[in-house]
Amino acid sequence: MKYLFVWLISIVFVFADEADDIVKAVEKNLRGDYMYAQMRMIVTSKRGQRTVKVESWSQGDKKSFIKILYPKQDMGITFLKLDTQMWQYLPKIERIIKIPPSMMLQSWMGSDFTNDDMVKESSMSKDYDARLLLKKMPIVTIELIPKPNAAVVWGKIVTDIDISRKVPLKEVYYDDQMQEVRIMTFSDIRQAGSHILPMKMELQPLDPDKKQNRTQVFFEKVNYDNPIDPAYFTKQALKRFSN
Amino acid sequence: MLYSLALKNILASKGRSITTFLLSLFTTVLFIVYVAFMDGSHVQIIQNSVEIYTGYGHINVKGYEEAKDYDHLIEDAASIETLLGKESSLAYFSPRFETYALLSNKEISIGSMIGGIIPSKEKNLSRLQSALIKGTYLDDNDTNAVYLGSDLAKRLKADLGDKIALIGSSLDNATAADLFTVKGIFKTGLFEFDSNSAFVNKTYLDTLMMSQNKASYFILRFHHDKDTFKEIASLNQKLPREYEALSWKDLLSALVQAMEVDSLFGYLSISIFFLVIFFVIMIFGYVNIYTRTKQIGLLRALGFTPGAIKKLLFGEHLILIASSVLIGALIGSAVSYYFHIHPILIPGLADMYKDYGVVIDSIATDFNPLTIGWDTLAILLLNSLSIGYPIRQINKLSVTETMRYV
Numbered sequence: 001m002k003y004l005f006v007w008l009i010s011i012v013f014v015f016a017d018e019a020d021d022i023v024k025a026v027e028k029n030l031r032g033d034y035m036y037a038q039m040r041m042i043v044t045s046k047r048g049q050r051t052v053k054v055e056s057w058s059q060g061d062k063k064s065f066i067k068i069l070y071p072k073q074d075m076g077i078t079f080l081k082l083d084t085q086m087w088q089y090l091p092k093i094e095r096i097i098k099i100p101p102s103m104m105l106q107s108w109m110g111s112d113f114t115n116d117d118m119v120k121e122s123s124m125s126k127d128y129d130a131r132l133l134l135k136k137m138p139i140v141t142i143e144l145i146p147k148p149n150a151a152v153v154w155g156k157i158v159t160d161i162d163i164s165r166k167v168p169l170k171e172v173y174y175d176d177q178m179q180e181v182r183i184m185t186f187s188d189i190r191q192a193g194s195h196i197l198p199m200k201m202e203l204q205p206l207d208p209d210k211k212q213n214r215t216q217v218f219f220e221k222v223n224y225d226n227p228i229d230p231a232y233f234t235k236q237a238l239k240r241f242s243n
Numbered sequence: 244m245l246y247s248l249a250l251k252n253i254l255a256s257k258g259r260s261i262t263t264f265l266l267s268l269f270t271t272v273l274f275i276v277y278v279a280f281m282d283g284s285h286v287q288i289i290q291n292s293v294e295i296y297t298g299y300g301h302i303n304v305k306g307y308e309e310a311k312d313y314d315h316l317i318e319d320a321a322s323i324e325t326l327l328g329k330e331s332s333l334a335y336f337s338p339r340f341e342t343y344a345l346l347s348n349k350e351i352s353i354g355s356m357i358g359g360i361i362p363s364k365e366k367n368l369s370r371l372q373s374a375l376i377k378g379t380y381l382d383d384n385d386t387n388a389v390y391l392g393s394d395l396a397k398r399l400k401a402d403l404g405d406k407i408a409l410i411g412s413s414l415d416n417a418t419a420a421d422l423f424t425v426k427g428i429f430k431t432g433l434f435e436f437d438s439n440s441a442f443v444n445k446t447y448l449d450t451l452m453m454s455q456n457k458a459s460y461f462i463l464r465f466h467h468d469k470d471t472f473k474e475i476a477s478l479n480q481k482l483p484r485e486y487e488a489l490s491w492k493d494l495l496s497a498l499v500q501a502m503e504v505d506s507l508f509g510y511l512s513i514s515i516f517f518l519v520i521f522f523v524i525m526i527f528g529y530v531n532i533y534t535r536t537k538q539i540g541l542l543r544a545l546g547f548t549p550g551a552i553k554k555l556l557f558g559e560h561l562i563l564i565a566s567s568v569l570i571g572a573l574i575g576s577a578v579s580y581y582f583h584i585h586p587i588l589i590p591g592l593a594d595m596y597k598d599y600g601v602v603i604d605s606i607a608t609d610f611n612p613l614t615i616g617w618d619t620l621a622i623l624l625l626n627s628l629s630i631g632y633p634i635r636q637i638n639k640l641s642v643t644e645t646m647r648y649v
Contacts, residue, residue, distance in 0.1 A: 046314045047314070050416050071417065073418075090418065097345060100352050100354060103352075109418070110415075209310055
């Protein structure tokens, strides 16, 4: 009996370690050391459909810079994320605005993504404890539960991962009442330089009131292999690269 | 015969009778006045909350109260305005457009409620204009002018004339951004409201948010505030299916519930005091009856049955209690009425309460004859019951025991 108990405990730890390693590998693959991308975002809601085109530069998980290319009225709006802080530059009023923590859950550019999604303030590997739920090679299902003192939004995340390509296929987000809140699906997985990336992401809120809502993101250009100019990750860049 | 005997007995033991009378009188007055003040403060808190901004009634799209987003806007405000224009029961109404946006001054950014209002109409519907403490109130021709809550202005470190950036989402989900000059600063005393709200002219906000001919809701005020519930019910019959009319009770349901819970605790607190009074009166009755044991024994020997003794003693008690409760009710009503007409002004009270989101600078009673009636009945019943135990105890003694009682 004693041996069975020790064996069971060991299995739990082995599975937890394995799950942690998988989550870290996926994050590393998606983020890379440097990443440049051009994306097209289609936001569908009750009020209609809207397309936003953005260009982004990032270095690891700490620094990122985003510039809006389309539509015309939003063109030139830039966002800078440094660690857990976020700023926005609005060319129309020529002001740099710091986005306060209270606005982190607000919609980003009218999409179903929040400001928090954009800055990725929370990290799956750092803020969540991972547990392997199912292994059906090459797909694994992992449950992510927030660490006790982690400042995160979700009560739980359950993700399906293709471990052969180190990419997520589906992420289900739960609130603190353990109710499903939104589902993110990843598709069109392709090689992008030294990394493999899902070129299409779709986010669907599960609120019955937002049945028609969805946000699709298409990667149109991706480059992981060239270092990014550090000048992008300064507050001056917000205005400088706005045009 | 029992009545005259009871009256004689009351007069015979004047000291104890007067004490019982005064105790009962005091309890009645205190209870009526206490409840009147408690209800009065609740009425005042709710009335302030209603009149400062919420209003007596709203018309909105069904579901707006649960999800105050762009998916629940009134899409054709003009048609609702036409419909309301025909309503003779309405004294005033106006559309409002509310959104959540970022206000930024220099390095400080704060997420706030931005209200688009029609300044001239709002004067009759809320206390926004009278809450002005600095600068001037908005007018219908204002463009880039903002009217800031005093605590929001403090948090933003903004003053009159400062240019504040407003960044939000327009109805087409594009970024809506503009600079607004602080035209006025208001303080209602509702702390949460003053620290999270800013207002601009709706006509201008509509051009920024692409919300022309749209509204979050219409605020309503009827000719007679007391008719609000009746008129709201009538409006609900006339409105198109996708709309609903709500009264302040629906809009401030959390506050109403909090007041009900507060009342419950108020009644519980005073009931402890009444329990003490109940036992004091009972002990007085007990002593009063037992000092007359021999007299009761004599009556029993003369042929009085225990039932007749019960009637006699209860009659004595009832005469005392009923007269004292009646006089107490009259005094309590007079006091309640006086403080209903002349509230007690307490300087500094508003500051003390503002952290709780409550605006009160005076304390008034709620003079409600029905409540007073119920309070009086409750005291009468409670005090009448207090004599039950002593009567039961004395009736347990036999005639011989009562005659020999020392």
